[in-house]
Amino acid sequence: MSTETDGQGRLYIPKEVREKYGQKYHIVMYEDRIELIPVADDPLAAVREAAGELHDASVEEIRKDIEAEAKDEAEEAGGDG
Secondary structure, eight states: OOOBTTTTTTBBBHHEEEHHOOSEEEEESSOOEEEEEEEEEEHHHHHHHHHHHGGOOHHHHHHHHHHHHHHHHHHTTOOOO
């Protein structure tokens, strides 16, 4: 699936993609591409779930772990761009 930005830099995401993955995305930048990772409707609940036993970890540690996990999942899903 391909899309392009408009004159103001906005990216059109087709309806079927928005319906499946939602309205909010985290942009993961790689050296040769970017990937959009859907953001949970309730980010706090997603952080609690992802953090699991890390409840004593700092917010920064949790954030780094979540970002690393998102990148790993994108790579496993065959995110060749």
